[in-house]
Amino acid sequence: MFLVGLERSIWYNPSVVISVSHLSKYYQVHQKEAGFFGSIKSLFARKYETVRAVDNISFSINEGELVGFIGPNGAGKTTTLKCLSGLLFPTSGEISVLGFTPWERKYEFLGSIALVMGQKNQLWWDLPAQETFLLNKEIYEISAKKFNERLSELSSLLKVDQLLKTPVRKLSLGERMKMELIASLIHSPKMLFLDEPTLGLDIVMQQNLRDFIKEYNKRHRATIILTSHYMKDVESLCKRVIIINLGKIIFDGELKTLARQHAPYKLIKVVLQRHIEKNSIQTFGRVAKFQYPEFVLISPNEKISELTSKLLKQLPIEDLTIQEPAIEDIIREIFLSKG
Amino acid sequence: MNKYFQIAKLTWDETLVYRLNFVMWRIRVVLQILTLYFLWASLIPSGTTLFGYDQSQMLTYILGASLVSSIVLSSRSSAVGDEINSGNLSNFLLRPINYFLYWFSRDVGDKAMNIAFAMVELTIIFAILKPPLFIRVESIHLLLTFVAIILAIIIYFFFSFLLGLIGFWNPEVWAPRFIFTVLLNFFAGGLFPLDILPKFIFSIFQLLPFTYLLYFPIKIYLGQLTTIEIFTGIAISLVWTTLLYVVVKYIWRKGLLVYTAQGR
Numbered sequence: 001m002f003l004v005g006l007e008r009s010i011w012y013n014p015s016v017v018i019s020v021s022h023l024s025k026y027y028q029v030h031q032k033e034a035g036f037f038g039s040i041k042s043l044f045a046r047k048y049e050t051v052r053a054v055d056n057i058s059f060s061i062n063e064g065e066l067v068g069f070i071g072p073n074g075a076g077k078t079t080t081l082k083c084l085s086g087l088l089f090p091t092s093g094e095i096s097v098l099g100f101t102p103w104e105r106k107y108e109f110l111g112s113i114a115l116v117m118g119q120k121n122q123l124w125w126d127l128p129a130q131e132t133f134l135l136n137k138e139i140y141e142i143s144a145k146k147f148n149e150r151l152s153e154l155s156s157l158l159k160v161d162q163l164l165k166t167p168v169r170k171l172s173l174g175e176r177m178k179m180e181l182i183a184s185l186i187h188s189p190k191m192l193f194l195d196e197p198t199l200g201l202d203i204v205m206q207q208n209l210r211d212f213i214k215e216y217n218k219r220h221r222a223t224i225i226l227t228s229h230y231m232k233d234v235e236s237l238c239k240r241v242i243i244i245n246l247g248k249i250i251f252d253g254e255l256k257t258l259a260r261q262h263a264p265y266k267l268i269k270v271v272l273q274r275h276i277e278k279n280s281i282q283t284f285g286r287v288a289k290f291q292y293p294e295f296v297l298i299s300p301n302e303k304i305s306e307l308t309s310k311l312l313k314q315l316p317i318e319d320l321t322i323q324e325p326a327i328e329d330i331i332r333e334i335f336l337s338k339g
Numbered sequence: 340m341n342k343y344f345q346i347a348k349l350t351w352d353e354t355l356v357y358r359l360n361f362v363m364w365r366i367r368v369v370l371q372i373l374t375l376y377f378l379w380a381s382l383i384p385s386g387t388t389l390f391g392y393d394q395s396q397m398l399t400y401i402l403g404a405s406l407v408s409s410i411v412l413s414s415r416s417s418a419v420g421d422e423i424n425s426g427n428l429s430n431f432l433l434r435p436i437n438y439f440l441y442w443f444s445r446d447v448g449d450k451a452m453n454i455a456f457a458m459v460e461l462t463i464i465f466a467i468l469k470p471p472l473f474i475r476v477e478s479i480h481l482l483l484t485f486v487a488i489i490l491a492i493i494i495y496f497f498f499s500f501l502l503g504l505i506g507f508w509n510p511e512v513w514a515p516r517f518i519f520t521v522l523l524n525f526f527a528g529g530l531f532p533l534d535i536l537p538k539f540i541f542s543i544f545q546l547l548p549f550t551y552l553l554y555f556p557i558k559i560y561l562g563q564l565t566t567i568e569i570f571t572g573i574a575i576s577l578v579w580t581t582l583l584y585v586v587v588k589y590i591w592r593k594g595l596l597v598y599t600a601q602g603r
């Protein structure tokens with residue numbers, strides 16, 4: 001599908017900023033038996049098991065793309081991001097990000113990327129967030145003028161101008177997340193890896209953050225890869241998704257295509273005027289839900305108009321709506337069928 | 340270079356946040372100094388000598404050892420092991436910054452704070468006890484003492500860093516460090532001058548790096564070393580510094596290969 005011809009296209013297409021080919025990352029995990037004797041035993045004879053966190057994956061990403069990485073816990077999303085940002089040495093395979101090999105960790109490369117992890121903190125706990133920003137100004141060698149511009153832009157976008165002088169330990173979780181974000185973005189990275197950026201935030205903050213990410217992507221033409229468990233994050237931000245499970249890519253393409261390919265059906269939601277037996281509804285098709293006065297039918301795309309008119313003719317209907325299946329349900333089905 | 344200066348400054352600021360903690364730490368140091376001081380003052384009454392040291396030389400050695408050890412034998416890099424285990428190391432690997440220089444800058448900030456306080460304390464102790472100290476003024480000895488202390492700081496830094504790097508392979512980083520610290524004070528000459536040991540043992544000590552952490556700088560200051568001894572000592576320190584640098588770099592690279600950036 002998408003991957004066909006990847007190896008050729010890297011060299012001809014200048015706007016490709018990330019190319020990954022046949023990347024694998026295996027971990028050696030030390031197994032310990034439970035209990036005291038298990039501990040003693042593990043002192044002398046350690047058993048190791050190889051975990052294939054990422055297993056031979058390939059993809060490429062163009063400049064300015066906002067791509068969602070989806071997968072259940074332990075699927076290999078974070079490992080992939082860590083390989084892309086140079087934290088981990090790949091077990092095998094090639095990675096090129098902005099023309100650099102990430103694990104060499106050249107300063108020029110590090111100066112153009114940022115990896116934001118929900119629970120990691122780089123802020124100095126006892127000092128105001130501003131001090132960390134100033135330190136980053138020096139680390140990234142940003143001019144005073146640019147620094148002030150960036151800081152006021154970011155702090156007003158995130159609405160934290162008032163809190164810059166408060167010691168970090170006195171900030172709330174949400175405020176701290178915003179400060180982390182500012183610290184990570186103060187050098188205007190061209191490449192942004194966001195690992196669960198909305199983890200632990202309330203609904204309003206989640207929305208703010210999504211708006212912010214969208215805005216940042218547009219304003220700086222930044223390339224962004226995002227992982228999230230909240231499908232809303234992905235739906236509202238990413239046109240393209242890469243679904244990964246057990247270390248392998250099982251889908252790479254547009255979110256729209258995902259629905260068409262993997263869920264070629266729609267949901268017909270009906271509200272009845274009076275009670276009808278479930279048995280007689282089942283004659284129309286597969287019933288996903290029945291709870292009087294409401295029921296939901298699953299219908300293949302090509303049969304939708306035929307079925308709708310049949311329903312309207314034969315049942316006492318108060319209301320009828322046709323819905324796309326929820327993206328979450330589609331993805332769950334993919335995981336269950338291919339996992 | 341600006342970034343490392345900024346780090347040193349932030350470390351200084353950070354210490355000031357926990358003023359009480361810092362003051363208590365200083366009080367502990369002062370009590371330790373006084374204990375050793377009175378012990379040796381009563382062991383060598385004025386006018387007698389013990390192991391070739393008269394009272395003022397021994398007291399200068401002991402006070403000097405305390406001062407030098409508060410400068411040399413302390414390093415923030417003791418947190419390296421925990422940072423590796425918690426995955427906090429990732430924050431540094433992701434930014435254009437040298438992790439060694441980061442910790443060394445923190446040490447500079449930390450040591451500057453400690454020296455400032457030690458000066459004040461020593462002045463007070465001096466004013467109250469009026470100890471018969473051996474004061475040296477020739478600038479060549481002071482300069483050589485200074486060079487020896489700088490080398491000692493670097494050697495200790497590498498040791499401390501090395502102990503932290505254990506974290507790449509084993510989560511229990513504190514046990515080795517604890518044993519190291521306990522042995523170190525003895526081997527470095529923090530409790531007594533090393534040359535009161537039997538000659539054979541002392542000559543082995545002279546080849547170890549620990550001798551050069553405390554004993555050596557103070558002996559230069561006391562003027563009890565010949566020029567040849569001084570330059571041999573500095574040469575041995577330099578050899579150890581280079582050797583440790585190579586080892587730390589090597590282990591660091593090996594460690595990064597197995598680093599899993601865990602904690603999430």
